[in-house]
Structure formats: structure tokens, C-alpha cells
Amino acid sequence: MHKKRIIPCLDIKDGKTVKGIHFENLKEVGNPVELAQRYAQEGADELVFLDITATVENRKTFAELVKKIARVINIPFTVGGGISTVKDVGELLNAGADKVSINSAAVYNPDLIDELAKHFGSQCIVIAIDTNLVDNFWRVFVQGGRKATKLDTFVWASEVEERGAGELLLTSMKHDGTKKGFAVMLTSKIAQLVNIPVIASGGAGTLKHFADILTEGKADAALAASVFHFGEIRIKELKNFLASKQIPVRLG
Amino acid sequence: MKVAILQYNAGNVQSVRFALERLGVSPIVTYDQQTLISADKIIFPGVGEASTAMQFLKEKQLDKLIPTLKQPFLGICLGMQLMCKFSEEGKTTCLGIFEETVRLFDNSQNLACKVPHIGWNNLQKLKSPLFKGLSENCEVYFVHSYYVPLNSYTIAQTDYLVPFSAALHKKNFFATQFHPEKSATVGEKILQNFLEL
Numbered sequence: 001m002h003k004k005r006i007i008p009c010l011d012i013k014d015g016k017t018v019k020g021i022h023f024e025n026l027k028e029v030g031n032p033v034e035l036a037q038r039y040a041q042e043g044a045d046e047l048v049f050l051d052i053t054a055t056v057e058n059r060k061t062f063a064e065l066v067k068k069i070a071r072v073i074n075i076p077f078t079v080g081g082g083i084s085t086v087k088d089v090g091e092l093l094n095a096g097a098d099k100v101s102i103n104s105a106a107v108y109n110p111d112l113i114d115e116l117a118k119h120f121g122s123q124c125i126v127i128a129i130d131t132n133l134v135d136n137f138w139r140v141f142v143q144g145g146r147k148a149t150k151l152d153t154f155v156w157a158s159e160v161e162e163r164g165a166g167e168l169l170l171t172s173m174k175h176d177g178t179k180k181g182f183a184v185m186l187t188s189k190i191a192q193l194v195n196i197p198v199i200a201s202g203g204a205g206t207l208k209h210f211a212d213i214l215t216e217g218k219a220d221a222a223l224a225a226s227v228f229h230f231g232e233i234r235i236k237e238l239k240n241f242l243a244s245k246q247i248p249v250r251l252g
Numbered sequence: 253m254k255v256a257i258l259q260y261n262a263g264n265v266q267s268v269r270f271a272l273e274r275l276g277v278s279p280i281v282t283y284d285q286q287t288l289i290s291a292d293k294i295i296f297p298g299v300g301e302a303s304t305a306m307q308f309l310k311e312k313q314l315d316k317l318i319p320t321l322k323q324p325f326l327g328i329c330l331g332m333q334l335m336c337k338f339s340e341e342g343k344t345t346c347l348g349i350f351e352e353t354v355r356l357f358d359n360s361q362n363l364a365c366k367v368p369h370i371g372w373n374n375l376q377k378l379k380s381p382l383f384k385g386l387s388e389n390c391e392v393y394f395v396h397s398y399y400v401p402l403n404s405y406t407i408a409q410t411d412y413l414v415p416f417s418a419a420l421h422k423k424n425f426f427a428t429q430f431h432p433e434k435s436a437t438v439g440e441k442i443l444q445n446f447l448e449l
Contacts, residue, residue: 001373002372003373040436045371071274074271074434074437076393076431098264120300121299123368195359196367218364221371
């Protein structure tokens, strides 16, 4: 049976792991390679690494880090942050990443999605959508959630699928960092709208939140950061809980 | 032991190399015919699109070489699909080692099953030394939109929309639709088993 996935996300700044609360106030929580190894051993299904430095000089540091991660990690991982060209993607995949996540660059230049899908195959192209409610509309945000666009999240989700995205990583900024639960309604609507897997992100606080987003929310995968980084939720405990609720998960 | 990874324009060459290195093997990554012929084991990885990949193999005349190889040979994901006769992806004539047609998943009757099939799923009806030491329903990682139907070469199957071939075997040719290089300890065991064939 096909399993629902649990994905810890590591925000990386200058080669170190950080976690932003509402995308700001960063604080360091550890060495990304060690943390990644720990999550893989504890039963994470995939990992996501987001480079939030995104300055030219630090891009090299990130590619080197990706290589270090690829050497030790025996599960799939996605990398993202500031990726804007076919060349960027080629470098990260060559360093050993399995998938790349594209956000702002896809909004500014939607043709990039077609190009990447053609070049590398849809399976490695994850389109990340940061969204927030503005005047009752779920608007797409860019630049790490700092800038609103006029794009409607539903319209954009359909468009990226059509252009060749392999997966959607949907972050509700309204829920992110609150620990009050994922955006269940929104995610469910998006998941029923598109025919590609949806990874839900933002708002994980309790075991039940994960169960809700994977059932009612119809997400294929749930992503979280701080609840894992600070040990508030252990992956094994989470998987056992989900299994007890008849949600198919990999118990290893 | 000389292990060669067949290098072509596929995405996961590096991941396969690192996975072998974790098992203590230093593979050679190459498309040179002589190096391939003299290798003890060959791994044929694959992430990408079928017609583009076949084009590359033809340019290097590897389409002629591969079916004649005699050593244990393992195709992974797109590698497995290219070892079949024909793929619906790009309507591509492939290597023809397995007399099968690679088909696109049809989820029109079950929209809750997304395509591509991405994630962990179970292996069932295991019958091969490739799976020595593993039990029924062990979990491996898949990423694919096309699949090989069940056939006489099937040595493991998985259920997603339909039961399909998770692995194939014919003579010295082995193939997996899933990614052993990304399938945690289960995948490591499969790669180890392949190296010990």
C-alpha cells in the first residue's frame, strides 16, 4: 500500500540549520548533516533542505553541503532556496539532490517550470507555493513570504501542474509557526484540484495535526521543522500514532 | 570487484555512486564500451525521459552493447523501463531485453491516486536472490509515472492503481522500478545482494 510521507524540513543559513518563526527571528538548532542522519535513522521518509542565505557566494557552500548530505543519507531529499536557472538545478542534482524545490523564480518566469521538466523530468521538480489570505483570497507570496503577488493560489497550482511540476509543496503562512494545525481546508481543495502529490507545510504542533492533514486535508505528505528539531515530536512516535489511526505509513 | 555505473544523461548517477560507496565499493562511472565489458557488475541507473535517454544510448552505440552483456546487470527506474521493448513515454523503442511495453499509469477512475507515484510502497511476492534476507511487504521508494505490467519476468510486485512489476529478472539482467539507492536499509540490502550475485 502506498504510504503517506513525513518530511522534516531543515532551513539552512551559511551551512547551518535554522528555523524561522513566521519566516523571521532565526535561531540555530544544529549541524544539518548530523540532523539529517538522525532523522533518516528515526524513520523520516524524505528530507527537505532550504537554503535561506541565497547569496551568490553562499550558493557554493550550499552545493558542497548537498554533496556531504548525499554521501551519508540513504533516503530521498529535496533542496531549495534561490534556485532560478537550469544551471542551478543541474549543479544541485549533480551534487546528489533527488529533487529541487522552486518558488519565486517560477512565479517570475513560469516558463522555467517547462524548461526544467523537459530537461530533468517532472519527478524532480517540486514547486513550492507560499500562500496567505489577503482580503479573503489565497494569494501567492514570493521572496520567502515577504512579498505578495496578484496570483491566486488555486490558479497558480493548476498552472504549475500543467507546466510540468511533479509535486507541490504548499505552505500556508497563516498557519506556519503557529503550531495550531495545518491549513486543512485549503490543502484539501488544492489536493483535489491537481493530479500531482501535495506536500502540506506550516502549522504542525501535535500528533493529531498530522493525522488531520493526511486524512481530511488529503495531503500526500506532511512537512514540519521545529516540532522535530526541538524534539517535541519524535518521528517514531508520530508514525506509530498515525498507524494506530489506520493511516498508511512506513514503519521500517 | 569492478563495479561500473553506466553514465548517461540520467539524474541519479551520483546517488547510486554514493550508495555503493556506503557499502564499501568504489564504482567506475563510465560509458566506455571496453570498461563496461570488463566490469564484474554493471548498474544502469535512470531518472529522466525515455526518448532522450535512448537517443543518448544510440549515439554512444550502447543500445547494441547492453543486450549482449554477460555479467550481472541491474537497471533502476528508467533504466528498467529502457530494458523493455517499447515505452509509451515519447513512443520510444527501447532495448528489448524484456518483451514488455511500458505503460502510463491511468488514474482516471481513481483520482485520489496521484501520478507520478511518489513515495514508499510495499514489495510483494518476492522471488529472487536479489531479495535474500528481506521479508514480504518490505518498503521501498518509488518515483515514476510509467510502469511495467506483471509478466513472466516479474520477481516482485507492488500495488498502485494496478499491481505492476516492481522488479524483473531474465538471465544476467535484473531491474527494479524502485530506487534501492534511496530505500534506506532495505535498499542497501538489495544492492548488497546484487553485488554478491
